[in-house]
Amino acid sequence: MSESLRIAVVASSRYPIAQPFAGGLEAHVWHLTRALTLAGHEVTLFAGAGSDLPVESDRLRGELFEPSAAARSDVSMPPIEVLHDHHAYLSLMLSFTRNPDDFDVIHNHSLHYLPVAMGPAVDTPMVTTLHTPPTPWLESALALAPDTRCVAVSRHTAHAWSHVLGSIPVVHNGVQLNHWPIGTGGDDLVWFGRLVPEKGAHLAIEAARIAGRRLRLAGPISDKTYFRDHVAPALGDQVSYEGHLHQHELARLVGSCGAALVTPVWDEPYGLVVAESLACGTPVAGFARGGIPEIVGDTAGMLVPGDDVVALAEAAEKAFTIDRREVRRRAEQHCSDIAMIDRYTDIYTELVAERERRGSRRLAGAFSA
Incomplete structure (x- = not known):
């Protein structure tokens, strides 16, 4: 695909996308974001503080929330890391909702439920890569948003989610x-x-x-x-x-x-x-x-x-x-990042085209009314 896209890549709010990597998910996002940038796309990474990619980053931590003393003393107060994650993703998804034209597509790699749960409220098309088997909070969100566009990193993972999502595509993680x-x-x-x-x-x-x-x-x-x-x-x-x-x-x-x-x-x-x-x-x-x-x-x-x-x-x-x-x-x-990028850009293109068709239908409906 020759057209450059503005892509928001959503990763962990807790861990930087930087070497040495905290785990395989962080390594994957690092390679994916670099490959998309080299392919000519405009990439914004939303990840933990300290990410070292040559793109905009650290945006999730820009919305760090510190609860008041009254909130901290409430019996419902969760561990502070959990609250920080919740606030980071909530603020990010609300930002996407308020600014639907900032990006052409959102690619979600987080393991948090909020991007999935709030996805239907965002006009910008979004695809979620499932890197794990079902987890309780993520499964709950997908059960309530079954039309969420998802891909799995393996046939095994796709099968593990089939009871919620049916058949979904597989895009194997690639390495440079x-x-x-x-x-x-x-x-x-x-x-x-x-x-x-x-x-x-x-x-x-x-x-x-x-x-x-x-x-x-x-x-x-x-x-x-x-x-x-x-x-x-x-x-x-x-x-x-x-x-x-x-x-x-x-x-x-x-x-x-x-x-x-x-x-x-x-x-x-x-x-x-x-x-x-x-x-x-x-x-x-x-x-x-x-x-x-x-x-x-x-x-x-x-x-x-x-x-x-x-x-x-x-x-x-x-x-x-x-x-x-x-x-x-x-x-x-079987493990090349080139094949992975080609597959993902096909998905991005399809999502952008679907959004344009929805916009055309809304415009036609407004004129006919």
């Missing part, structure tokens, strides 16, 4: 392949992601021990108690924590390892670390949960049933034998 160059590999295993219980780093540690391979861990320590109790005791010669790395440092680490362990203890909606590993030519040994099999396919890794660390250790050894060029080819064919 030139930022994740193919590496030479090596003898070590790598695990990267948020260090929280549901990502299962402790299972990767156990599988690496069984396989007799050194494991290199990277990512933010998002749960300090989990890290202290389940990761730190294992650190030593065979397990190292490389830190919370910037993207180019992380790509270098992943590309230098022979296989990547992916060990979620829940059904991953997508699994961005899988796409990033494949882009580096690093085969994946992981649990066949959620959307992960859609990314790995039949040629780029070895998947086993969830929580089976013995099978995972065996899969890791087999993964070392996979041709890294075939792994990279899988990424080029």
Whole structure:
């Protein structure tokens, strides 16, 4: 699509879209917003303070709300972070409602219910990408606004929402392949992601021990108690924590390892670390949960049933034998940000055209009256 669009991208009000990323969602929005900007679109990012994109940003935090002493003392006062999120999204959606011509399209990536619940009141067309399985507040909002235009990040996630939304399109998250160059590999295993219980780093540690391979861990320590109790005791010669790395440092680490362990203890909606590993030519040994099999396919890794660390250790050894060029080819064919941007711009174009048709019908009705 050659026409430049004014796109509002709505992300988390709590976390900056900046490196090193708080998680996969923030990384995805960072790459998407940059790619849209490079494609010639005018992008405004609504995200947490400190976002570092070369576009307007930090707008959500510009409406920070501090309740009065009377409100704070009320029994209904929620945690202050919850109230800040609520006020940020409420003020943003009211701004969209009052200024319908500021943007051609709104792309919502937040996990908050208010953008969805208030979407029908906004004249600007909006699409919501579903990055998670159903959550109570978001499901409630979508149940009351079933005509909300949604896409899912995987077929697995689309199916998880089908009881509310029926059939919805899938747009797989893409990565900028030139930022994740193919590496030479090596003898070590790598695990990267948020260090929280549901990502299962402790299972990767156990599988690496069984396989007799050194494991290199990277990512933010998002749960300090989990890290202290389940990761730190294992650190030593065979397990190292490389830190919370910037993207180019992380790509270098992943590309230098022979296989990547992916060990979620829940059904991953997508699994961005899988796409990033494949882009580096690093085969994946992981649990066949959620959307992960859609990314790995039949040629780029070895998947086993969830929580089976013995099978995972065996899969890791087999993964070392996979041709890294075939792994990279899988990424080029299925994980490219170019395909993602093309798909999203098609959706934007369709939404803008629908708005123009609605406007034409209203204008015709006014003249006929």
